[in-house]
Amino acid sequence: MSKVNKIGGLATAALLTCLPLAACSNSNGEAQGGAKPEAGQEGAAQTGGAGSKLLVSDKQVEMTIHFHDGDSKVFKDDFPVFKKAQEMTNVKLHGTAPPSATNSREVFNMMLASGNLPDIIAGLKLDLNKAALDGAMEPLDPLIDKYAPHIKQFLQDNTYAKAGSVASDGKLYYIPYIMEGEASEGWYIRQDWLDKLGLPVPKTVDEYYRTLKAFRDQDPNGNGKKDEVPYFSRDNKEGVNKLIPLFGVRPEWHVVNGKVQYGKYLPEYKEAVATLAQWYKEDLIDKEIYTRGAKAREILLGDNVGGATEDWFPSTATYNDTLKDKIGGFQFVPIAPPADKSGKVWQEYSRMLNREKGWGISSTSKHKEEAIKYFDFWFTPEGRRLMNFGIEGVHYDMKDGKPIFKPEVLNGKEPVNKQLWDVGAQLDVGYQMDLFYEEQWTNPIAMKGVKMYIDNKYFAPQFPSVSFMPKEEKVISEKWPAIDSYIREMQQKWIMGAEPVEPNYDKYVKRLKEMGMDEVIKIYQDAYDRYQKNS
Template sequence: MSKRRMKKGTVLSVTAALSLVTVLAACSSAKEETAKETDKPAASGTAAATTQASTAPAKRGSISVAIYDRGQVPKEEGSYTDNRWTKWINQNGPADVKFVTIPRNESQQKYSILFASGEAPDLVLEFDNAFINTLWSQKQLLPINDLIDKHSTEYKKILEKFPAIKKLATKPDGKMYEFAKVTKPEVLGTMVIRKDWLDKLNLKIPETVEELYQVADAFANKDPDGNGKKDTFGINLSQFASYYVDAMFQNEMFIVENGELIRQFDRIKPAYEFKKKLFDNGIVDKDFLSDKNGQKAEQDFANGKLGIYLAYTSVVSKNFDTLKKSTPDAVIVPMAFPKSQYGQFGPDFNPPLALTASVNAKAKDPQAVMQYVDFMVKPSTVEVFTNGIENVNYKKDATGCPQPIDAAKNKTEMGYINDYKMFMPTYNLQQCTIGGRSPQSTNAVDQEWIKIAKEMDKLYLDPARPHPGFTHSKFRPSLDKDLNTIFNDGWNNMNDIMAKSVVSGNSYTVDQGVKDVKDAWDKAGGKKLEDWYKNWYKENKSSWIFMDELYKMKFD
């Protein structure tokens, strides 16, 4: 076994804390899809169901499959193990499936008990890849290479179309142990600007961080709303906005520089000098640190008092409707993150791949498990678990898009369906909404937002302006408990110390903050983590999924 292979592990979110036996951190997907569900088990209700039933293998297997229990199944719908969707699966699928409930917030504890007692399900569904890595190290999981080669048709097609999955799912022994969900990448964060304010002040969209400061200063101090009062803010720094400013300066903890993966410190100072200049000159809300959930900034944007808004796209969309009511003449446009001396970057996004399913090493009928996976990733099955049953839950409009027959009824029947489709691919579904809104809508605000959403995709899913990390946070290599503590402490110390430098005037400078960050890092054993990352990158740079590959994946 090569040294490189021994170093390679599954990925770990930077905030997850991995113990030697089990992982107590709950890990959710940056964003889990909503889906719709059927009325009654369709014994013969649709052509798709009939086709699927007719292609079931002669030998019908019997398997057990995990399902998260979130306490969301209405009483009239039954339970997570017995409802219209479990019945539909058993009537139309290739195997008899027994569902095993896993409490969502205690999944690792429950799995540990089930594996210890020999009662773990055949197909393990879990978002926390670090915990799956623990199961693998305990030899609790079955390699899936041969299963796919010998018994798969549908999933094999996905693997052939997206070879990056193999990189992601391969463990240090050179074998694959996880099935991946494939989605189209989704913009999470955005930066929008009041175009009507720019026009009024005869300014253009800023392209550099220097221009960004000048525009934000004008928005705060030149009365862009024309009410004769100094009651507007140029830009926000609350909640995620501070991290988006960091992204402009590539102020990540670890970056690739000169062919090595290093812990950088030189980008901290310019990023925080920029924030401090905004704060000292009254361009941002002085209470931004106390606005931890970003609600004050939301209100300022929705009430027409914020010129440049950095936030999640879903938050901007929600408040856009309110803005158009409070300030009908307001015009916002998305903008690329301005360039700094370190390059040009973009906001965070949901990556197109996620590892979500593994096979129990003690599964009695692995072939039936593979047949079940193939059935569940089949396009016709994915459509059912996304939209429900045609003419029962929806009808198609002239464009072929599903329109709910009874939205309230669907909410009851389909509100708990999401976790049954944890490994279902959705990249090839017909796009029937843009930015969460229907292109068929006659609402002018919806149409305005659709144009904004399209532009966001162009700006933020461009490999020329990537998120500044060396890979997505979900795909960082696993760290042992001590190294993970060093990482998390380093991140928290940097943000806490440097925030103090922004709001403390001359009593605590940015230079002193950077010095204290470095001292805290060294004291916590940061050099040990630096060496680990340096060696890991050297040995895995040709076999890992890095940021550029995530932007360049094709879905056509």
Template sequence: MNKRRQRTAAALMSVTLAAGLIAGCSKGEAPPAVQPSDSGGAPKEVNYPEKLTYWAGMGNAGSVLKSFNEMGAYKEMEKITGTKVEFQHPPSGQEADQFNLMLASGKLPDIIEYNWASVAKGPDNAIKEKRIIRLNELIEEHAPNLTKILNEHPEWKKLITTDEGNIYVFPFIRGHEELLTFHGPVIRKDWLDKVNLPVPKTIDDWEKALTAFRDQDPNGNGQKDEIPFLLTMGDINVGHAFIGAWGITTEFYQDNGTVKYGPIQPEYKEFLTLMNRWYKEGLIDKDYATTDSKLKDAKMTGDQLGSIVTYNGSGIGRYTSLMKDSKPDFTLIGTTYPVLKEGDKALGQMDFPFRGDGGAISATAKNPEELVKWMDFRYGEQGHMLFNFGVEGESYVMENGYPKYTDLIMNNPDKLPITQAMAKYFVASWSGPIIQDVRYQEQYLSLDVQKEAIKNWMDADHSKLLPPITRTADESSRYSSIMNDINTYKTEMIDKFIMGAEPLDRFDDFVNTLKGMGIEEAIKIQQAALERFNQR
């Protein structure tokens, strides 16, 4: 912060603190942020860094901005803090490779935004190897906004603290339970109406619906070109749809505190048997294994596809928007997770508030105290509004105390999709060191069918999901060595089982091979990590 700004901050803020930070300041009028006085008197000035370097993937902004320097929130933050930021952005799709190259080079920027829980050997080791620094004491001393939030939400503090007691990032936290569920089974309601069937609830209901889609020409073109269900194991991995009917997942899960691995359970064979039969009977897209996102889009917008497992925004919302002119009766709905018996609850998708994403401070940074103060700005009222809603008067306006997005976001004059219009102003639609605000989603998911989808997808069993556990450095090395080979083999074999290239009576051989590859050791590693997590 420059000298003149420092001299005027206290006088200006003594008048405007309450109104300015609570109501949100208009463009060009936002005063410098301050910390409360320890003695309860005039607020203290905040010394932000003059400049810093910041590495981050661009997320949803990659298609509309060249740099975060062009984003509305960051431009306003620079006006408020006086800090000049040099952003470093890896090419889209190359984030992991570029991150590893950066660490290997030893030339680290001041702040690195990444999923640090996914880093080889884990965040505790990154601190020991002096890649990044432990933040606990710095946050307590210099980050009053985040400190207040963590004190009010000890469950969040537990998630962002490692087994060794380290806080390693300024976290991205989903701040409401409705932000945790965003993925699930989706079906064409207009097709159901045409074949005179109700919304399916059980696996048997789904089979009847998919069979009718195959046989009764719901797209009305006189050709048998309907694809009843496009299965992708990636989508099923995210949300556990269909496999969750058996109370297991395709990965690790817990059962009353005991870690298990889905693909070696007897129920997994039952799931594969169903998928294999549906594939043989033409209920599953015969080309599912080679269908990428563009082909999936073409099949949906070509009025061929009856059901998928997908996201609420980029799935239901996007396809509804794409089809509204060419096929006005097109209706996608999110169903409850399929169960074996009506009245049961399947295992479904739910994220945890924190998954390891956030901004870490590198061990080579020369001014960590100032960097902590700069990062903490995002967790105060001004920063929260900027990074969830953008610039007041441009991307949102306050109506009866509610931040309402303007037509610049909701009906963009350049025809940008909502997600891209948002990305020009703020980061709430993907990630970043912020508390994500549920009011962002209330408007982003603007369709009634999207709101209903959340309710249906939340109506599931989440008790078996593993929290974001962390492994020690030694465990991480061994675990990665085991699972890299297992994941390759598992994916190959699952496709073979579903397509019939491998007979299902060889499922026991598949399980024995996984055991020979070390899956039981990997389970023990996960079990130890879960027990440490539970003891935090």
């Protein structure tokens, strides 16, 4: 059987099953408005040319690319950013993904099943590495060593990027999309309510509890009604989980002294969820926290009844602008995470720097050398600036050595990131984000919170991006969806008072064991140990 036929046969089977993926939240999608600039202008500093160090080839090279990322993000041959890259590198790309399709993973698997592989394949880590083990992707380490000095240096300087991207065989098959800046979300509170009630900013879990009670009882919105919602969240699934760290519990996957643990399977989770059930009973937590959904922040703040939350820095801070004329003195500001019950101040949720997306080279490509050199271009200062900020003279101007977005970009009708997506910048391919891109359109109140969290190093270590072997993926795909569903079901029952935590917690742990939780933890432990060896 030929390699292409083998790929097609294996990928056809892959169409039938897909592992569940954790959604990646990103404040980039919550930008303030910005104008859509006119395309066609060019910045001389970005232009390549004969003899340029950025050229991939003296003659134009044409390659195909599969890129499909959601309903509207499909590679377009006329993306201005990639046309500019063509001028600088002599590489012209042609997209192959159908723009009418909406299911990216289905489109990816259909591309593999066809056996007609493009030169460059972009997608999720899980899909790229699975395709690699099926023979569809080219190992990149030898190519990087020989042709990609900028990527090689980046991976040497940032070992987590490679360790979190290699397949279970230890080989690197794709160049990852790397974000910058851990601070993505934090704790927010109504400062104007604190001032009205004469309360300090809560610094401990006990003070936070007392503050929520004061919001409930002392009518801080001044309407004479007991309608305040002390704590709320717009995340139906994770809203309550964001309070769990107040009790010293890390809710999800984490590592303690080299041992992988899952927070909601630990004995200490019992106390945390029991206490939060009491908070819910006392009307300190939004009664609709599991159902209100994405509009919760907009509705509760807009109605002047929401008191506190844990949410994204940029988008949450914008309510200080949008509500200032509607609610006199409105101040919704970031605060340090309240110290947990043991007195430790830390932040559980932060930005995942290795986004588990990127692009690689198909094993059937006849342009492997040119493709890896092209990937390397995006890790040069010129390439990185192009992907992060767009085209000089169109989207930004260089001032004091920095790319500064034009006023029409920052202040127009479309969000800055949407404008950049529309021209081919900030795509989820293999490059490194520049945090300065985001800082320019982030509200000053949010930036104050970001700086506070970074300067004080509040962030708990994230569980790394690990890779599973095929047999491990099979076990996880069979067992984890039911386990995760059961964990969420029981938490909601306990919080809402449908059944007490005691004496049912031991039954909960026993049921998780029966469902295969220990086996799943063992798989995560093995994957983590492999990650450590690659670091």
